[in-house]
Amino acid sequence: MAEITNEYLLQKITNQFGSDILSHEETYGLVSITINKEKNLEFLTWLYNDSELNFQFLTDVCGIHFPDKKDHEIGAIYHLHSLINNVRLRVKCFMPIDNPTIQSVSSLYSSANWQERETFDFYGIIFEGHPNLKRIINVEEMDYFPMRKEYPLEDGTRTDKDDKYFGR
Amino acid sequence: MSSTIEIVESPAGIEGPGFFATSLDKVIGLARANSLWPLPFATSCCGIEFMGTMASNYDLGRFGAERLSFSPRQADLLMVMGTISKKMGPVLKQVYTQMAEPRWVLAVGACATSGGIFDTYSVLQGIDKVIPVDVYVPGCPPRPEQIIDGLIKIQELVKNERLNRRNSEEYKKLLGSYGIE
Numbered sequence: 269m270a271e272i273t274n275e276y277l278l279q280k281i282t283n284q285f286g287s288d289i290l291s292h293e294e295t296y297g298l299v300s301i302t303i304n305k306e307k308n309l310e311f312l313t314w315l316y317n318d319s320e321l322n323f324q325f326l327t328d329v330c331g332i333h334f335p336d337k338k339d340h341e342i343g344a345i346y347h348l349h350s351l352i353n354n355v356r357l358r359v360k361c362f363m364p365i366d367n368p369t370i371q372s373v374s375s376l377y378s379s380a381n382w383q384e385r386e387t388f389d390f391y392g393i394i395f396e397g398h399p400n401l402k403r404i405i406n407v408e409e410m411d412y413f414p415m416r417k418e419y420p421l422e423d424g425t426r427t428d429k430d431d432k433y434f435g436r
Numbered sequence: 437m438s439s440t441i442e443i444v445e446s447p448a449g450i451e452g453p454g455f456f457a458t459s460l461d462k463v464i465g466l467a468r469a470n471s472l473w474p475l476p477f478a479t480s481c482c483g484i485e486f487m488g489t490m491a492s493n494y495d496l497g498r499f500g501a502e503r504l505s506f507s508p509r510q511a512d513l514l515m516v517m518g519t520i521s522k523k524m525g526p527v528l529k530q531v532y533t534q535m536a537e538p539r540w541v542l543a544v545g546a547c548a549t550s551g552g553i554f555d556t557y558s559v560l561q562g563i564d565k566v567i568p569v570d571v572y573v574p575g576c577p578p579r580p581e582q583i584i585d586g587l588i589k590i591q592e593l594v595k596n597e598r599l600n601r602r603n604s605e606e607y608k609k610l611l612g613s614y615g616i617e
Contacts, residue, residue, distance in 0.1 A: 414557040426561045
């Protein structure tokens with residue numbers, strides 16, 4: 269079996285999904301693809317089932333928040349691994365903050381179930397089609413998504429911190 | 437090889453042939469203080485220091501506290517060691533309410549005392565937000581000597597506690613402020 273180079277991988281993806289690939293980059297030998305968020309499930313399913321690529325292991329699902337990127341504030345990022353070829357791929361999808369919905373991939377990767385719940389917990393991304401989308405790590409009563417940047421990282425109930433010792 | 441075994445001194449009282457008279461709270465306080473059963477609630481690195489404190493080098497047994505109780509029902513002293521997240525808060529409170537009176541709480545380390553370095557959305561900023569605390573031990577983590585110092589401070593509280601304190605209005609008000617009846 270021939271080794272799958274980054275150039276070949278990118279070429280193959282572009283041939284299949286041309287106009288849905290919004291951008292791509294290669295950092296530290298790892299290819300990142302930004303794809304139209306409507307196509308995430310279709311794209312990952314194709315990567316999973318392709319007899320050559322075999323991206324059948326989902327390493328991680330995570331979220332990101334860029335407050336300054338208008339209509340692309342919230343991102344969902346999938347880290348994929350083709351164990352047979354030892355090739356990794358990063359897939360990013362961005363969505364507006366007032367409607368952060370994306371298709372769940374938990375039907376494709378069972379491991380996405382908890383990872384999508386965690387991403388929902390911290391960023392409020394609604395994974396449509398997820399069987400049990402509720403908070404997994406934070407307290408259930410929490411009424412906000414703490415990793416979004418509009419919320420302060422420090423806890424408001426702290427009483428023993430004197431600002432003058434922190435240069436504020 | 438010489439060894440000296442020290443026994444606690446008897447409280448002040450009136451002694452004569454065949455009798456010894458003293459006040460009841462002093463005797464009970466003495467007995468309680470020297471046979472505390474701690475419940476270790478260890479969640480992180482302070483728990484490791486506690487293990488060192490219990491082991492032979494430091495030996496908390498010298499203070500009558502070698503019998504760890506892993507059931508809150510039989511414990512006298514709740515030792516909270518480590519970061520308590522907000523999700524853990526109700527669990528800690530439940531453990532506290534399951535303990536029988538009289539009960540004492542020792543907060544060991546910066547996290548249990550104030551949240552420590554974890555000034556963040558997920559961490560309880562000190563266990564005194566959910567349960568009353570008797571003694572705080574500073575340090576990140578505190579050395580075993582400091583934990584022993586904290587235990588000795590607890591012993592002093594136990595020795596000098598009025599027998600009716602747990603029935604007083606003041607104490608009920610304190611518990612009430614934490615939502616514990």
